[in-house]
Amino acid sequence: MSGKNETDSQSAVREIVITRIFKAPVKMVWKAWTEPEHLKKWWGPRDFTSPFSKIDFRVGGKYLHSMRGPDGQEYWSTGTYTEIVPMKKIACTDNFSDKDGNVLSAADIGMPGDNWPKELQVTITFEDLGGKTKITLRHVGIPEGVMTEMTNAGWNQSLDKLEASLTSIH
């Protein structure tokens, strides 16, 4: 099809990428990400805590983290480190699990919608900005190009919202 190349060239831009610049040196941000005692302090999003974290920080090693919601429900996630470049990059898989690290589907833990991907692949890159650190979190679970093509088709409202949110990530 004629539009194919155009779509391919756009696809890289439309991945799910979340970036943030932290006012802290790389060494500290790296530590916050790789040591359970630090990770537990922030892994739970707003109104959550993170009571448990175990990290076997080596390629092939696993992690197991928990998040506890305001209602007391605990969500566990596990994954395997697939690449580690000290102070620069961490790549790992990401799954929902039970407290023993057995992989569960999103539906098993009562997440809305039964179509979450079973396994996400996440890469986190650390960029030294001289006293500050830029973190780029890239979700590589959704196939490249999908977002672009869905929105190109000019579909429903929900997808328009998606488009807007994807272009507004910084």
Add this chain to the structure above:
Amino acid sequence: MRRDVFQAIADPTRREIINLIAHKSLNVNTVTERFEVSRTAVYKHIKILTECGLIMMKQQGRERFCEARLEKLHEVSDWVEQYKALWNSRFDRLDSYLNELQAKPKNKSHVRKKRNR
């Protein structure tokens, strides 16, 4: 094997099929004719899309039509929203934690200086 919508849209041919029928239902033959790959291959993709709930087959007289069921795609956009919200919230927490960490040693040295004076 359980199919999900992410799997459905992972393949470029399947995405093109969805694009093709997004606005207008087409009969199966018309869909297969639009692709260079074999008829059988296209049928296979249509079957997968049907199993994932993205396409509904409708019999009209002697023809079978493919109709797009785009509601399923909401699940993808909903998922993206949730995922982003989670990470942005974590990053907020990480941000304040890093500030906290950095504030600590400064305070100590500040105290020490004071004592030395």
